[in-house]
Amino acid sequence: MQGLADVLRRLLHIVLPVECAGCGAALSDDPVPFFCRSCWADISPIDGPVCPRCGRPFASPVALTFSPDHICGSCRKKPPAYTRAWSLYPYTPPLRDALRLFKYRGKVALAEALGRLWHTSPLPQHLDLLMPVPIHPSRLREREFNQSLLLADRLNRSLQLPLSFDNLVRLRSTVPQTELSRSARLKNLRRAFAIRRPDEVREKRILLIDDVFTTGTTVNECAKALRKAGAADVYVCTLARTL
Numbered sequence: 405m406q407g408l409a410d411v412l413r414r415l416l417h418i419v420l421p422v423e424c425a426g427c428g429a430a431l432s433d434d435p436v437p438f439f440c441r442s443c444w445a446d447i448s449p450i451d452g453p454v455c456p457r458c459g460r461p462f463a464s465p466v467a468l469t470f471s472p473d474h475i476c477g478s479c480r481k482k483p484p485a486y487t488r489a490w491s492l493y494p495y496t497p498p499l500r501d502a503l504r505l506f507k508y509r510g511k512v513a514l515a516e517a518l519g520r521l522w523h524t525s526p527l528p529q530h531l532d533l534l535m536p537v538p539i540h541p542s543r544l545r546e547r548e549f550n551q552s553l554l555l556a557d558r559l560n561r562s563l564q565l566p567l568s569f570d571n572l573v574r575l576r577s578t579v580p581q582t583e584l585s586r587s588a589r590l591k592n593l594r595r596a597f598a599i600r601r602p603d604e605v606r607e608k609r610i611l612l613i614d615d616v617f618t619t620g621t622t623v624n625e626c627a628k629a630l631r632k633a634g635a636a637d638v639y640v641c642t643l644a645r646t647l
Contacts, residue, residue: 422438424438424439424440424443425438425498425501425502426439426440426443426444426446426497426498426501427440427442427443429442436502436514436516436517437511437513437514437517438502438505438511438513438514439498439501439502439517443497443498444498444517446497446498447493447498447499447521448494449492449493450491450492450493450645450647452465453465453466453467453468455474455475455479456468456472456474456475456488457476457479457483457484457488457489458475458478458479458484458488459488459617459645460476460478460479462476484620484624484627485624485625485627485630485631485638486612486623486624486638486639486640487637487638487639488528488640489620489623489639489642490526490527490639490640490641490642491641491642491643491644491645492521492522492641492642492643492644493521493643493644493645494645494646494647495616495618495644495645495646495647496647499643499644500644502514502517502518503518503551503615503644506518506551506615507547507615510547510549512549515554515555515558516558518555518558518643519554519555519557519558519561520558522555522558522559522562522643523562527563527611527641528609528611528639530609531563531565531609531610531639532565532566532608532609532610533565533566533567533568533604533605533608533609533610533611534556534559534563534565534566534567534568534610534611534613535556535568535571535572535610535611535612535613535626535630536550536553536555536556536569536612536613536614537552537572537612537613537622537623537626538550538569538573538574538597538626539552539574540574540575540576540577541574542577543577550569551615552614552615553569555613555615556569556613559613559641565611568605570600571599571600571601571605572598572626572629572630573597573598573599573600574597575595575596575597593621593625594625595625596625597625597626598629599632602633602634605633605634606633606634606635607634607635607636608635609635609637609639610630610637610638610639611639611640611641612626612627612630612639612640612641613640613641613642614640614642615642615643615644616642616644616645616646617642617644617645617646618645618646620640623640626638627640
Protein backbone atom coordinates (compact mmCIF):
# COMPACT_ATOMS: atom_id res chain seq x y z
CA MET A 405 0.00 0.00 0.00
CA GLN A 406 2.84 2.40 0.77
CA GLY A 407 4.29 1.83 -2.70
CA LEU A 408 0.97 2.67 -4.29
CA ALA A 409 0.69 5.80 -2.18
CA ASP A 410 4.14 6.94 -3.36
CA VAL A 411 3.18 6.38 -7.01
CA LEU A 412 -0.06 8.32 -6.57
CA ARG A 413 1.80 11.16 -4.88
CA ARG A 414 4.27 11.42 -7.76
CA LEU A 415 1.43 11.44 -10.30
CA LEU A 416 -0.37 14.12 -8.33
CA HIS A 417 2.74 16.31 -8.31
CA ILE A 418 2.98 15.96 -12.09
CA VAL A 419 -0.62 17.08 -12.56
CA LEU A 420 -0.53 19.70 -9.78
CA PRO A 421 3.12 20.77 -9.27
CA VAL A 422 4.05 21.67 -5.70
CA GLU A 423 7.21 23.47 -4.65
CA CYS A 424 9.19 22.68 -1.52
CA ALA A 425 8.45 25.27 1.16
CA GLY A 426 12.12 25.23 2.06
CA CYS A 427 14.09 25.50 -1.17
CA GLY A 428 11.44 25.96 -3.86
CA ALA A 429 12.36 22.80 -5.77
CA ALA A 430 9.54 20.84 -7.41
CA LEU A 431 8.38 17.99 -5.18
CA SER A 432 8.19 14.41 -6.36
CA ASP A 433 8.64 11.73 -3.68
CA ASP A 434 8.57 14.15 -0.75
CA PRO A 435 8.77 12.30 2.61
CA VAL A 436 6.53 14.87 4.31
CA PRO A 437 3.98 17.32 2.93
CA PHE A 438 5.42 20.56 1.51
CA PHE A 439 9.12 19.64 1.93
CA CYS A 440 11.69 17.76 -0.12
CA ARG A 441 13.91 15.05 1.32
CA SER A 442 17.00 17.24 1.23
CA CYS A 443 15.44 20.09 3.23
CA TRP A 444 13.82 17.82 5.81
CA ALA A 445 17.14 16.04 6.32
CA ASP A 446 18.66 19.41 7.32
CA ILE A 447 16.71 19.40 10.59
CA SER A 448 19.37 18.70 13.22
CA PRO A 449 19.09 18.63 17.04
CA ILE A 450 20.53 21.40 19.20
CA ASP A 451 24.18 20.53 19.66
CA GLY A 452 26.50 21.29 22.54
CA PRO A 453 26.01 22.01 26.26
CA VAL A 454 22.81 23.65 27.48
CA CYS A 455 21.63 25.04 30.80
CA PRO A 456 20.40 22.03 32.83
CA ARG A 457 17.42 24.11 34.05
CA CYS A 458 16.01 26.04 31.07
CA GLY A 459 17.82 24.37 28.17
CA ARG A 460 19.45 27.57 26.93
CA PRO A 461 22.51 26.65 24.79
CA PHE A 462 25.83 27.84 26.19
CA ALA A 463 28.24 29.69 23.93
CA SER A 464 31.23 27.58 24.98
CA PRO A 465 31.38 23.90 23.98
CA VAL A 466 33.14 23.14 27.30
CA ALA A 467 30.74 25.10 29.52
CA LEU A 468 29.66 22.06 31.56
CA THR A 469 32.88 20.06 31.42
CA PHE A 470 33.97 20.82 34.99
CA SER A 471 30.59 21.81 36.47
CA PRO A 472 27.81 19.69 34.93
CA ASP A 473 25.14 21.31 37.12
CA HIS A 474 26.07 24.91 36.24
CA ILE A 475 22.96 26.88 35.31
CA CYS A 476 22.75 30.03 33.20
CA GLY A 477 22.70 33.55 34.62
CA SER A 478 18.98 34.03 33.95
CA CYS A 479 18.05 30.91 35.94
CA ARG A 480 20.34 31.92 38.80
CA LYS A 481 18.87 35.41 38.91
CA LYS A 482 15.23 34.31 38.63
CA PRO A 483 14.68 30.52 38.86
CA PRO A 484 11.81 29.41 36.62
CA ALA A 485 8.68 27.78 38.05
CA TYR A 486 9.24 24.63 36.00
CA THR A 487 11.62 21.91 37.14
CA ARG A 488 13.45 21.61 33.85
CA ALA A 489 12.97 22.44 30.17
CA TRP A 490 14.19 20.75 27.01
CA SER A 491 14.07 21.99 23.43
CA LEU A 492 15.03 19.51 20.74
CA TYR A 493 15.84 21.60 17.66
CA PRO A 494 16.84 25.19 16.85
CA TYR A 495 14.00 27.31 15.49
CA THR A 496 15.62 27.72 12.09
CA PRO A 497 14.63 26.73 8.55
CA PRO A 498 13.29 24.31 7.49
CA LEU A 499 11.72 23.47 10.87
CA ARG A 500 10.74 27.11 11.39
CA ASP A 501 9.02 27.10 7.98
CA ALA A 502 7.21 23.86 8.80
CA LEU A 503 5.98 25.08 12.20
CA ARG A 504 4.71 28.34 10.69
CA LEU A 505 2.83 26.45 7.99
CA PHE A 506 1.44 24.10 10.62
CA LYS A 507 0.49 26.74 13.18
CA TYR A 508 -0.53 29.80 11.18
CA ARG A 509 -1.67 28.39 7.85
CA GLY A 510 -3.49 25.33 9.12
CA LYS A 511 -1.32 22.72 7.37
CA VAL A 512 -2.24 20.00 9.87
CA ALA A 513 -0.95 17.35 7.46
CA LEU A 514 2.47 18.24 8.91
CA ALA A 515 1.48 16.95 12.36
CA GLU A 516 2.65 13.40 11.67
CA ALA A 517 6.06 14.42 10.32
CA LEU A 518 6.60 16.92 13.13
CA GLY A 519 5.48 14.31 15.65
CA ARG A 520 8.16 11.91 14.42
CA LEU A 521 10.81 14.48 15.41
CA TRP A 522 10.08 13.82 19.11
CA HIS A 523 12.08 10.56 18.97
CA THR A 524 15.26 12.28 20.19
CA SER A 525 13.55 13.72 23.27
CA PRO A 526 15.58 13.10 26.53
CA LEU A 527 12.57 12.96 28.83
CA PRO A 528 12.57 12.21 32.57
CA GLN A 529 11.30 8.91 33.89
CA HIS A 530 8.17 8.26 36.00
CA LEU A 531 5.96 10.99 34.55
CA ASP A 532 2.30 11.01 35.61
CA LEU A 533 0.55 13.33 33.19
CA LEU A 534 1.00 14.95 29.77
CA MET A 535 -0.40 18.43 29.12
CA PRO A 536 -0.27 20.71 26.08
CA VAL A 537 0.03 24.47 26.50
CA PRO A 538 -3.56 25.70 25.98
CA ILE A 539 -4.80 28.42 23.67
CA HIS A 540 -7.75 30.71 24.39
CA PRO A 541 -11.17 29.54 23.13
CA SER A 542 -11.38 32.51 20.76
CA ARG A 543 -8.04 31.55 19.20
CA LEU A 544 -9.16 27.93 19.03
CA ARG A 545 -12.32 28.93 17.14
CA GLU A 546 -10.23 30.96 14.74
CA ARG A 547 -7.51 28.34 14.19
CA GLU A 548 -9.72 25.25 14.69
CA PHE A 549 -6.94 23.32 16.42
CA ASN A 550 -4.34 23.63 19.17
CA GLN A 551 -0.95 22.89 17.63
CA SER A 552 0.52 21.92 21.03
CA LEU A 553 -2.23 19.36 21.59
CA LEU A 554 -1.62 17.76 18.18
CA LEU A 555 2.11 17.52 18.94
CA ALA A 556 1.47 16.17 22.43
CA ASP A 557 -0.83 13.52 20.97
CA ARG A 558 1.92 12.33 18.60
CA LEU A 559 4.49 12.20 21.40
CA ASN A 560 2.09 10.30 23.61
CA ARG A 561 1.84 7.44 21.14
CA SER A 562 5.16 6.30 22.56
CA LEU A 563 4.80 7.57 26.15
CA GLN A 564 1.27 6.26 26.74
CA LEU A 565 0.56 8.72 29.57
CA PRO A 566 -2.78 10.15 30.61
CA LEU A 567 -3.27 13.19 28.34
CA SER A 568 -5.06 16.13 29.94
CA PHE A 569 -6.10 18.81 27.45
CA ASP A 570 -8.90 20.70 29.25
CA ASN A 571 -7.66 21.17 32.80
CA LEU A 572 -4.96 23.78 32.22
CA VAL A 573 -6.83 26.68 30.60
CA ARG A 574 -6.05 30.09 29.21
CA LEU A 575 -8.21 32.71 30.91
CA ARG A 576 -7.49 35.71 28.71
CA SER A 577 -7.06 36.19 24.98
CA THR A 578 -3.68 37.89 24.85
CA VAL A 579 -1.66 39.62 22.16
CA PRO A 580 0.62 37.09 20.36
CA GLN A 581 3.94 36.86 22.22
CA THR A 582 5.93 37.22 18.99
CA GLU A 583 4.71 40.83 18.71
CA LEU A 584 5.99 41.93 22.12
CA SER A 585 9.24 42.78 23.88
CA ARG A 586 10.45 40.55 26.71
CA SER A 587 9.12 42.86 29.45
CA ALA A 588 5.78 43.20 27.65
CA ARG A 589 5.54 39.42 27.33
CA LEU A 590 5.81 39.04 31.09
CA LYS A 591 2.95 41.48 31.66
CA ASN A 592 0.91 40.05 28.79
CA LEU A 593 0.71 36.55 30.29
CA ARG A 594 0.59 37.35 33.99
CA ARG A 595 -2.18 35.26 35.58
CA ALA A 596 -3.36 34.21 32.13
CA PHE A 597 -3.54 30.49 33.02
CA ALA A 598 -5.48 28.50 35.61
CA ILE A 599 -6.26 24.93 36.66
CA ARG A 600 -9.88 23.74 36.62
CA ARG A 601 -9.38 20.52 38.58
CA PRO A 602 -6.50 20.84 41.09
CA ASP A 603 -6.93 17.28 42.33
CA GLU A 604 -5.85 15.96 38.93
CA VAL A 605 -2.42 17.59 39.16
CA ARG A 606 -1.75 17.56 42.90
CA GLU A 607 1.57 15.82 43.70
CA LYS A 608 1.91 14.74 40.04
CA ARG A 609 4.96 14.91 37.80
CA ILE A 610 3.73 16.71 34.70
CA LEU A 611 5.20 17.04 31.23
CA LEU A 612 4.12 20.26 29.52
CA ILE A 613 4.31 20.34 25.71
CA ASP A 614 4.58 23.35 23.39
CA ASP A 615 5.81 23.93 19.86
CA VAL A 616 8.43 26.70 20.32
CA PHE A 617 10.39 28.01 23.32
CA THR A 618 11.13 31.70 22.77
CA THR A 619 11.69 33.49 26.08
CA GLY A 620 10.02 30.74 28.12
CA THR A 621 7.40 33.15 29.48
CA THR A 622 4.41 31.09 28.32
CA VAL A 623 5.56 27.76 29.74
CA ASN A 624 6.74 29.43 32.94
CA GLU A 625 3.32 31.00 33.53
CA CYS A 626 1.71 27.60 32.90
CA ALA A 627 4.13 26.05 35.39
CA LYS A 628 3.22 28.68 37.99
CA ALA A 629 -0.45 27.75 37.69
CA LEU A 630 0.37 24.04 37.99
CA ARG A 631 2.64 24.58 40.99
CA LYS A 632 -0.01 26.69 42.69
CA ALA A 633 -2.43 23.79 42.21
CA GLY A 634 0.02 21.45 43.95
CA ALA A 635 1.98 19.79 41.13
CA ALA A 636 5.15 18.09 42.38
CA ASP A 637 7.23 18.72 39.25
CA VAL A 638 6.59 20.45 35.95
CA TYR A 639 8.85 19.49 33.06
CA VAL A 640 8.73 21.30 29.75
CA CYS A 641 9.54 19.96 26.32
CA THR A 642 9.28 21.96 23.10
CA LEU A 643 10.03 20.88 19.58
CA ALA A 644 12.05 24.00 18.78
CA ARG A 645 13.80 26.92 20.47
CA THR A 646 14.80 30.35 19.23
CA LEU A 647 18.54 30.87 19.55
